Structure formats: structure tokens, C-alpha cells
Amino acid sequence: MKPSLLPAISPPRRILMGPGPSDISPRVYAALSAPTVGHLDPYYLKVMDGMQEMLRQVFQTKNELTLAVSGTGSSGMEACVVNLIEPGDRMLVCVNGVFGMRMADVATRAGAEVTTIEKEFGEIFSPEEIAEAVEKCNPKVVGIVHAETSTGALQPLEEISKIVHDAGSLILVDCVTSLGGIPVKVDEWNLDAVYSGTQKCLSCPPGLAPVTFSPQAVQVMDERKSKVASWYLDMSMVRQYWGGSRAYHDTAPINMNYALYEALRLVLEEGLENRFQRHMKNHLALKAGLKELGIEYSVPEGQQLPMLNSVFIPDGIDDAQIRKQLLNDYGIEIGGGLGPVKGKTWRIGLMGVSSEHSNVIQLLTALGQCLNQAGKNVDVKAAIAVAHAVRSNG
Numbered sequence: 006m007k008p009s010l011l012p013a014i015s016p017p018r019r020i021l022m023g024p025g026p027s028d029i030s031p032r033v034y035a036a037l038s039a040p041t042v043g044h045l046d047p048y049y050l051k052v053m054d055g056m057q058e059m060l061r062q063v064f065q066t067k068n069e070l071t072l073a074v075s076g077t078g079s080s081g082m083e084a085c086v087v088n089l090i091e092p093g094d095r096m097l098v099c100v101n102g103v104f105g106m107r108m109a110d111v112a113t114r115a116g117a118e119v120t121t122i123e124k125e126f127g128e129i130f131s132p133e134e135i136a137e138a139v140e141k142c143n144p145k146v147v148g149i150v151h152a153e154t155s156t157g158a159l160q161p162l163e164e165i166s167k168i169v170h171d172a173g174s175l176i177l178v179d180c181v182t183s184l185g186g187i188p189v190k191v192d193e194w195n196l197d198a199v200y201s202g203t204q205k206c207l208s209c210p211p212g213l214a215p216v217t218f219s220p221q222a223v224q225v226m227d228e229r230k231s232k233v234a235s236w237y238l239d240m241s242m243v244r245q246y247w248g249g250s251r252a253y254h255d256t257a258p259i260n261m262n263y264a265l266y267e268a269l270r271l272v273l274e275e276g277l278e279n280r281f282q283r284h285m286k287n288h289l290a291l292k293a294g295l296k297e298l299g300i301e302y303s304v305p306e307g308q309q310l311p312m313l314n315s316v317f318i319p320d321g322i323d324d325a326q327i328r329k330q331l332l333n334d335y336g337i338e339i340g341g342g343l344g345p346v347k348g349k350t351w352r353i354g355l356m357g358v359s360s361e362h363s364n365v366i367q368l369l370t371a372l373g374q375c376l377n378q379a380g381k382n383v384d385v386k387a388a389i390a391v392a393h394a395v396r397s398n399g
């Protein structure tokens with residue numbers, strides 16, 4: 006019997022307000038569907054050069070070794086770790102959420118002698134705590150997450166970076182969720198190895214990981230005694246394709262790179278400062294509205310990420326039920342909590358294209374109605390009014 010033809014791809018319309026992916030601009034979709042050329046075509050090589058130039062602007066760096074690794078954000082994490090770590094090297098990983106845990110796992114697999122310092126989910130590290138840990142274990146590399154998407158907490162980096170360098174170590178930073186949403190000043194903060202992803206505040210489909218390495222990090226890589234444990238992510242070869250001899254390494258995901266190129270153009274067209282302000286403004290409007298609905302943030306004021314709003318689920322409200330209702334009845338995706346806060350928090354993303362005032366209003370309206378249906382008695386109109394007011398008051 007002839008098997009029946011499966012239905013064509015026809016995804017439902019969603020408003021992506023979870024922890025990523027975020028909504029995509031039509032211009033990025035158009036770039037994605039442009040004709041594929043060869044990975045060594047002169048046109049494509051120019052695209053790569055332009056991409057590196059734009060990535061340097063977005064990372065606020067002059068680092069020569071700045072490119073997009075093929076693979077999602079986690080491949081950027083892996084690329085940074087395996088290129089800096091040789092078996093037996095000591096690495097300190099700061100763990101206050103799921104992605105710090107993942108980094109420690111990656112470092113262990115890379116053969117590092119890993120020490121972790123840990124904080125409760127939602128808390129951040131003080132410079133003193135880092136100083137103490139660095140002094141104790143004298144690591145080659147310190148790994149830390151800038152924007153912990155699992156908890157919604159923002160980790161300041163500038164002072165920590167100074168402490169790490171004063172101790173003669175390198176700092177490796179996860180900027181998957183922060184890049185394009187809040188300042189990531191690679192040169193000013195003196196960060197050595199930084200990775201990001203495409204599908205958070207850059208609003209591009211998942212599939213690439215922007216990375217940048219300081220001259221000090223490149224020197225450490227050049228002085229390695231052993232080969233990088235991953236063939237695919239070995240920067241000594243990947244960089245030849247992006248910069249030097251243009252030697253074939255792998256068949257680049259050409260169209261994904263077109264998409265990121267256009268997404269970066271959009272970021273720079275808007276301007277970094279404007280973009281950061283937009284993320285902040287929509288976060289403040291959402292926060293005011295949520296407060297009116299009786300919903301509190303799980304991260305203290307001053308440490309909250311504007312692009313990832315982690316809030317406590319009100320008492321007596323069923324996590325999965327409300328998220329299902331938001332998705333099915335309103336087409337809105339939000340995220341649930343991870344790890345120890347599973348079932349206790351929601352994660353509401355306002356990333357990239359999704360960070361839009363109309364999305365804030367739609368979410369408040371939908372969530373307010375869901376809560377009332379579930380037996381609460383919240384004032385949806387008031388929530389919308391305060392969100393609008395925050396917008397008009399700048």
C-alpha cells in the first residue's frame with residue numbers, strides 16, 4: 006500500500022513570549038529564503054565579512070576572532086569551553102541556574118578539573134564571593150552566565166572581570182539571552198570568551214552561535230599543547246575559513262547565515278541604545294501591569310532581566326492549565342519554571358521583535374482573563390491602563 010503523503014508544514018500563528026525563540030521579522034524570513042550559493046562563493050565570503058563586522062558592533066568589541074559558530078547557543082558554550090580548556094586545566098563555574106549547570110557539565114566533559122560555586126536559583130554572585138573562590142582554586146578559566154534565562158536574574162560582570170584578570174585567569178561568559186537586549190560591552194568589561202545565540206534578543210531562528218575571543222584568549226588557544234577535543238568546534242580551523250586562507254572546514258549553513266546577517270542589520274538599524282531602551286520600557290510596562298494583576302517577580306528589584314520576566318504563579322493557579330489556555334485560546338507562548346522553580350514560576354519573554362507594547366497589552370489581557378476564569382478576581386482594565394501609562398510617561 007502506498008503510504009499517504011504527510012501534511013505540509015503549516016505552523017500555527019503564535020506570539021512568542023517565552024524564554025526563546027522569539028518572534029522573527031519578515032525581513033529575516035526573506036533573507037532565509039534567498040538563493041543558496043556555495044560556501045566559498047565570493048558573494049558568500051562577503052556576507053561572512055559583513056557578518057563579522059556587524060557582530061563586532063553588537064558585541065562592542067574590536068576582537069578579530071568574532072564569528073558565528075554553526076549550531077545553537079549551546080554550541081557556542083561548547084566552542085568557548087573546549088578551545089580554552091585542555092585536559093586537567095582548572096575551571097571555576099558559577100552556578101545559579103540551569104545554564105550554569107550546563108556549563109559545568111560541558112567543562113567536565115572537556116576534561117577540566119571543575120570547581121563550582123553555587124547560589125539559589127534567582128540569586129546572583131557578589132564580587133567578593135568570586136574573589137574568594139578564585140583565590141581558593143586558582144582557575145585557568147572562570148565561567149559565568151550574564152543573563153540566566155532559567156531564573157530571570159542579571160549578573161553584573163564588570164567588577165568580576167577585573168577580579169578574575171587580577172588573579173591571572175580568563176573570564177568566559179554566557180550572553181545568549183543578553184546580547185541585543187541589554188548592554189554587552191566585551192571590550193570595556195574585558196571579557197575573554199563570549200558566546201550567544203540567535204533566537205533570543207537577536208530575533209533570528211535558532212541555529213547559530215555568535216562568539217568572540219579576546220587577544221588573550223586567542224593567545225591561550227595558540228599555546229595549547231593538545232588538540233581541541235572537538236574537531237567541529239576547533240577554532241584554529243574554523244577561523245581559517247572565516248578569516249585566513251578560507252580553507253574549507255564544513256559546508257556552512259549558508260541560509261542561516263543570511264538570516265543572522267539580516268537580523269544584525271535590523272539590530273544596528275534600530276541602534277543598540279534604542280534597542281536596550283525598548284526592552285527596558287516594555288519590561289517596565291509589563292511589570293506594572295502584572296503587579297496590578299497581583300503577580301510578583303521572583304527576582305529582586307534591580308536584578309531583573311528586562312527580556313525575561315520570571316514571576317511567581319499566584320496561589321491556587323495551575324501552571325500547565327493557564328499556559329495551555331494562553332497558547333490555545335490566545336496564541337501566546339510563555340515559559341514555565343525550570344529546575345527547583347518548576348510549577349512555581351512563569352517566564353515571560355520580551356525578546357527582540359517580541360518586545361513590543363502591543364504584546365505586553367495582549368499578554369496582560371489574556372492572562373487576566375485566564376486568572377478570572379480560574380476563580381481569581383483581578384482588574385484587567387486597570388492592568389492595561391497602568392501599562393499604557395508607563396509607556397506614555399517614558
Ligand SMILES: *Cc1c(COP(=O)(O)O)cnc(C)c1O
Nearest residue numbers: 077078079104152154181182202
Ligand atoms: C537558550 C540559552 C542557552 C542555550 O542555547 P540553545 O540555543 O538552546 O542551545 C544557553 N544559555 C542561556 C543563558 C540561554 O538562555
